[in-house]
Amino acid sequence: MLFHFLSFLLLLFFIFTFPSLSLSLNQEGLYLLQLKSSLSDPDSALSSWNPRHPTPCNWRGVSCDAATASVTSLDLSNANLAGPFPSFLCRLQNLSYISFYFNNINSTIPDISTCRNLVHLDLSQNLLTGELPHTLADLLNLKYLDLTGNNISGDFPASFGRFQKLEVLSLVYNLLDGTIPAFLGNISTLKMLNLSYNPFSPGRIPPELGNLTNLEILWLTECNLVGEIPDSLGKLKKLADLDLALNHLVGNIPSSLTELVSVVQIELYNNSLTGELPRGFSNLTNLRLLDVSMNRLTGKIPDELTRLPLESLNLYSNNLEGTLPPSIADSPALYELRIFQNRLTGELPQNLGKNSPLRWFDVSSNQFTGPIPTSLCEKGKLEEMLMIYNSFSGQIPSSLANCRSLNRIRLGYNKLSGEIPTGFWGLPHVYLLELVNNSFSGPIGKSIANAANLSLLIISRNEFNGFLPEELGLVNNLAKLSASDNKFNGALPKSIVNLDGLGILDLHGNELEGELPNGIDSLKKLNELNLANNKFSGKIPDGIGSLSVLNYLDLSDNQLTGRIPLTLQSLKLNQLNLSNNLLSGELPPLFDKDMYKNSFLGNPGLCGNYSGSCGGKDEDKLKGYVWLLRSIFILAGLVFVVGVVWFYLKYRNYQKAKAIDKSKWTLMSFHKLGFSEYEILDCLDEDNVIGRGSSGKVYKVVLSSGEAVAVKKLWGGLKKGCDSVDLEKGHAESQVQDDGFQAEVETLGKIRHKNIVKLWCSCTTRDCKLLVYEYMPNGSLGDLLHSCKSGSLGWPTRYKIIVDAAEGLSYLHHDCVPPIVHRDVKSNNILLDGDFGARVADFGVAKVVDAAGKVAKSMSVIAGSCGYIAPEYAYTLRVNEKSDIYSFGVVILELVTGRLPIDPEFGEKDLVKWVCTTLNQKGVDYVLDSKLNPCFKEEMCKVLNIGLLCTSPLPINRPSMRRVVKLLQEAGAENQLKAAKKDGKLTPYYYEDGSDQGSVA
Known part of the structure; x- marks a missing residue:
């Protein structure tokens, strides 16, 4: 009744406001004006919607029947509209097409069963919540239903088996958590069924789906499917695209799949399928893509596969054996061949690539022998040639020196030999050239000056000789x-x-x-310099000491002379080795310590406490005594000055403490306390300060019980009892600090979660505010991650931290009533306890979200920290949980890359843009933190992908925090440690130096 009354008022408004115009605009136009008034339109997408025309047929997105001028179609895609779905659209009796694709429709889906003529309904990429309404099946004419990219949860209603004309059902990227029901097999008209990327409960593929004989597309990617693939899918004779990847399917690939005579692509990768590839693929004359990689398949590659018009064949990471069928070279359309990490033997077909436009070729980690086929780049399309960890022999074909399309070459760990063909060094698009551990000879060609894109040149452990050419200095992008x-x-x-x-x-x-x-000294980015075991002579250049990021320096086993430059003491080195040279003189004081005693062995001319005496003259000894006495006097003077300053500060703090009237303090506790406010106040002196920030000081207070707490003392007070601030700023900032204190108390005071920092109590007077938290021994994640102590954060610890923090944020977003948006998620606001358990902290700018999904107060300024702020927040000031998810994604990228969110090295980019650009240009190995053990690479890559998903530029594409927690847990559960060794070496996908691990990247 209320809705009808409001509609009546709206009509009256237009009649009295535009008396002449309202008489000319028809009833359907008035309904659409009602739609306009119910939605937020920040981009004025509906500016053409006005009552100056008799019908709305010329308005944006509106289409009408030519004969009756009745509205038949409403397409408001990508208009940045926000608000609830307008169910009164069903009053447009002839409306058959509705699309609100890519907006911010944020309600549940209402009952629209009265839209009797509706044929097409597209509400994808919005913010819809709640469950699927059972009344959708009452739309008897509905053929197209797309709800992709929303937050719809729950199970399928049983009524969905009653659709009579439905052809397309797409529910990708939602939060459906039941199982895929068998009654979907009753929708005999379906042509497309796409349920991918939903957190379904573990369940089998319903055999009833084999009854959908009109089905052309079946996508069930990452749906938590278990069990075997049902034979009944072979009855789908019209099926063109089958995708069951990223599940937990087991058993053999059913032979019935070879009866899908219309199929164009089959994707079964990343399951646990076993057995051999079934016979009968020759029946699939339309098959263009077959991807069964990352399973446990065995046996030989069927020769009949090579007789198909395949464009992409991915069989990598299985246990296939035997030889590669020679007839595969006859495939006319094959542009992608990935068969790495199997047990294949024999030689490659020598005409491979002669008849097909190969672009991506990866046969790494097999047991292939023989020469490299000369025709791999016959069509001039080859971009990646990955052949590491085999037993290929012979020379690199001279024809590859003309393959200008190449950008990634990995031929390491083979038995290749001979000189590199002229021109191969200078291929213009190659960014990775890796020839390690072969028997190549000859010099580096001068044509390397043309390698404009070369970033990684890895040619160790060969027999290259001759001079290093001056042209190396022209390879401007060279990083290694x-x-x-x-x-x-x-x-x-x-x-x-x-x-x-x-x-x-x-x-x-x-x-x-x-x-x-x-x-x-001009090599400012040099991190590792290793020139050991050569014949270098002369002095060590002073300029090495100015290389601020250098942490590995090895000049051992050369013929270097002279003194060790004092400037080397300014370096922060993890490895220093100058042994077995001809160095002389005294060791610099910083290096004359036990920890460096093995860094200078084999230099008889050096002297110091740990290198022997120089055996000096009496004059030198006298100078030493004078220097010692002078140092003693200077030290005594410094001790006296420090003592006076310390006494003054203690006396001033004592005077301040006496001035505080403890009786005026108000204590508000949120947990059962074992201390009083007086015990806290007595310990607030400068000796206990452990941090300072924009909002105040933080003290560590050890209570009489031995327990430690952290006390935040807010800035902003102008009277006694708190630290004073600049008088001109104090009044302007006081309101901000009051709001932050209130937000902190109101938020943390009612939260009880193991991954949210515990607020014990608050203490206030008129002029001072204190917050007492549980104490975190390991400080903040940001301080630890971006300091010299980051080595203590191995990947298992980082993974534990990010899962803990995700669970804390998930609690705020999904379990608090109403939900809470943190608004300042960053690594410095994630605190670590003694076991590196993570707690989300600092709720000074947190906001409560109301039932409509909006914060309780509108934002007039941007809250957050540079590098963490979601792009839409920065220009719209619209804040919701998606803003937190973006910031959390940046934290994930910090943990995986070890880099700051904003760094001068990125130029005008932030961490998110840097990661995306580097991934595209150089590969994943340039993104992952080099300090992390490469045996965790697969898990790190999965977590990296989760971070990129969270930092999607479009809020709608970011998963919910509940979904993020699930994805992180799955990434950890599915990837066990891969540190097994093979023949005394690391497994093929991990280099000894950690560089560019794995073809899968």
């Missing part, structure tokens, strides 16, 4: 040069100092000689 254990000779090219992006220079184990270049 690893050419160790070869036979290079001559001097280091002077032009190498021009490589200002070089991060790793490893030339150890060669026959290089001459002096080190003086301009080496």
Whole structure:
């Protein structure tokens, strides 16, 4: 009744406001004006909707029947509209098409069963919640139903088996948590069924789906499916696309799938399927893509596969054996062939690529032998050539020197030999050239000057010889040069100092000689310098000490002379080795310690406490005594000055403490306390300060019971009892601090969760405010992750932290009533206890979300921290849980990459854009934190993908926090440690130096 009354008032409004116009606009136009008034339209997408025309047929998104001028279609896609779904649209009797694709419709789906003529309903990419309404099946004419990318939860209503004309049902990326019901097999008219990426309960594929004989597309990707693939799917004769990937399916691939005579692509990757590939693929004359990778298949690759018009064949990460069928080279359309990590043997067909436009070719981690086919790039399309960990022999074909499309080459760990063809060094698009652990010989060609995109040059453990060419200095993008254990000779090219992006220079184990270049201080990004086991002479350049990011320096086993530069003491080195040279003089004081005693062995001319005495003259000894006495006097003076300052500060704090009237403090507790406010107040002195921030100081207070608590003392007070601030700023900031204090108390005071920091109590006077929290011994995640202590955060610890923090945020978003938006999620607001358990903290800008999904107060300023703020928040000030999810995604990227959210190295980019760009240009290995053990790479990649999903530019594409927790838990459960060894080496997918691990990247 209320709704009809409001509609009547709206009609009256238009009649009295536009008396002449309202008489001309028809009834359907008035209904659409009512729709306009019920939705938020920040982009004025509906500006053309006005009552100046007799019908709405010329309005944006509105289409009418030419004969009757009745509205038949409403398409408001991508209009940035917000608000509830307008169910009164069903009053438009002839409306058959509705699309609100990619908006912010944020209600549950109402009962629209009165839309009798509706044929097409597209509400994808919105913010819809609640369960699927059972009345949708009452739309007898409905053929198209797309609810992709919402937050719809619950199970399928039983009425869904009664659709009479439905052809398309798409519910991708929602929160459906039941199982896929058998009654969907009753919708005999279905042509497309897409239920991918929902957190269904574990369940089998209903055999009844085999009754959908009109089905053309069946997508059940990542639906938590278990059990075997039912034979009944073979009855789907019209099926063109079958995707059952990323599930837990077991058993053999049923032979009935070879009866899908219309199928174009089959994707079964990342399951636990076993047995051999079924015979009968020759029946599938339309098959273009077959991906059964990452299963446990065995046996040989059927020769009949090669007689199909395949464009993409992915069989990697199985246990296939035998040889590659020679006839695969006859496939005319094959552009992708990935068969790595199997047990395949024999030689590759020598005409491979001659008849097909190969682009991606990966046969790594098999047991192939023989030469590299000369025709791999016959069609000029080859981009990736990955052949590591095999036993290929012979030379690199000269034809590949003309393959200008190549961008990634990995030929390491084979038995290849001979000189590299002219021109191969200078391929213009290659960013990774890896030839490690072969028997290649000859020099690096001067054509390398043309390798404009080369970033990683890894040619260690070969028999390369000759001079390093000066043209190396022209490879401006070079970030890593690893050419160790070869036979290079001559001097280091002077032009190498021009490589200002070089991060790793490893030339150890060669026959290089001459002096080190003086301009080496221009290599500002150099992180590792290893020139050991060569014949370098002369002095160590002082400029090395100015390389601020250098942490690995090895110049051992050379013929270097002179003193060790004092400037080296300014470096923060994890590894220093200058042993077995001809260095002399006294050790710099910082290095004259026990921890460095093995860094200078084999230099008889060096002297110091740990290197022996220089055996000096009497004058030198006298100078030493004078220096010692002078140091004693200076130290005594410093002690006296420090003592006076300390006494003054203690006396001032004592005077302040006496001035506080403890009787005026008000204590508000949120848990049972074992201390009083007076015990807290007595410990608030400068000796106990453990942190300072924009909002105040933080003290560590050890109670009489031995327990420690953290006390935040807010800035902003202008009277005694609190630290004073600048008088001109104090009044302006006081209101902000009051709001932050109130938000902190109201939020944390009612929260009880193991991953939310515990607020014990608050203490207030008129002029001062204190918050007492549980104490976190390991401080904040941000401080620990981006400090020299980050080595203590191995991947298992980082994974535990991110799961804990996700569960805390999930509690705020989904279990608090009403929900809470944190608004300042960042690594510095995630605190760590003694066991590295994570707690979400700092709720000073948190906001409560009302029933309509909006914060209780409108935002007039942006809250949050640079690098963490969601893009839509920055320009619309609209805040909801999706803003927190974006910030949390940045924290995930911090943990996986080890990098700050904003870094000068990124230029104008932030961490999110840097990760996306680097992934596209250089691969995943340039993104992952090099300090992390590469055996966790698969799990790190999955968590990285979750972080990228959370930081999607479009809020609708970000998963809910409940979904994020589930994804993180699955990433940890599905990826066990992969540190098994093979023949005394790490498994093929992990390099000894951690670089560019794995073809799967």
